[in-house]
Amino acid sequence: MSLPHALLGLLAVAPRSGYELTKAFAGDLGRYAWQAGHTSIYPELARLAENGLIEVSHEGARGSRTYAVTDAGREELRTWLLTPPRQGKVRNELVLRMFLLSALDPADARELLGRIAASTAQDAAELRRLRAEAGPVRLGPAGFGQLAAEYGLRQYDAVHDWALWAIDQLDQADQAVAATTSAPSTR
């Protein structure tokens, strides 16, 4: 459960209202890192405030409440970020599909790998476009973090290369079988 820390992190960069936080989750953050709707954000803000990790720094029009991180909240965030990269819930649908690949016949497996290669190429291109828009590498709270963008890019490229490699493996396995079938031995 990382939602409270995600909120803490966003508020640590700049105080925001629940509505603004919701918009952040609807953008790149929610797309690439962590999803959350306003229905989970508002209760979570209330909980964080109750625990003294954040506080209302300003009340604006239309009942809006701007929250800011307290010292305790900043400390909690720092601790969480630096805590041993604990093993969270494993929930990786793509890896699951790879595990199940052997349940498909070779033609279907090739098809699936081809689609993965195509979609990761597309995702990588999209991310490169996003990054180019954001300009040269700079740090700080500049929209989609440059470091995060580079991270995603390398992931996509890795999966893309892997898919091509996997198709090649299937081809080689095929050829080996064909060779032993048509020419059972050299003697």
Next chain:
Amino acid sequence: MSLPHALLGLLAVAPRSGYELTKAFAGDLGRYAWQAGHTSIYPELARLAENGLIEVSHEGARGSRTYAVTDAGREELRTWLLTPPRQGKVRNELVLRMFLLSALDPADARELLGRIAASTAQDAAELRRLRAEAGPVRLGPAGFGQLAAEYGLRQYDAVHDWALWAIDQLDQADQAVAATTSAPSTR
């Protein structure tokens, strides 16, 4: 929600009981791809059986029921695997941490990146060990799928390289600041 498809996939490889499926999730599958405990597996098996996707192929000692995939189940699995790699829930704690990196001061950020580099190197080494144990590349339902292993390996390596790159970026940003501070201009 991919649990039913994970079960379908495992049963497509070989008929199994709920207990054996639970053990599969406790191993590499649960570690790298998808988690599930027996408390979700048993009800899900009942649901799949009710929908005619699997059926009890054998009843053994201690009330054990061995399930096998039906033709309908095999078809459902194939459809799911080949279906456009739909965008599921985004829940990537590591990417979230990258988004929040800017909330840390540079020293802490370096520390965090260093830990990520170290832990991915360790994870990769562990996976290489696992793969070496499993022997040369071969396909089929051989424990931890070779393709999945290679996939994980490339992911770990990519993250490792990225972390080193990111630390380098931080260093360069530092040097640039230091240069403009100590020698504001060339004239």
Next chain:
DNA sequence: CATCGACATGTCAATGCTGACATGTCGAGC
């Protein structure tokens, strides 16, 4: 001054999953 869209927050039922608890069987070793 009416309307509309963006702003802003909330409740509630349903879903999916986990952890704690519960129950019983079979085989091996003492």
Next chain:
DNA sequence: GCTCGACATGTCAGCATTGACATGTCGATG
């Protein structure tokens, strides 16, 4: 004959999250 550990299945309360529904405000435009 007893005990223990692995086998085998199950219920249930609790938690996080989602989607549907609900409510109201403010500013701009016609």
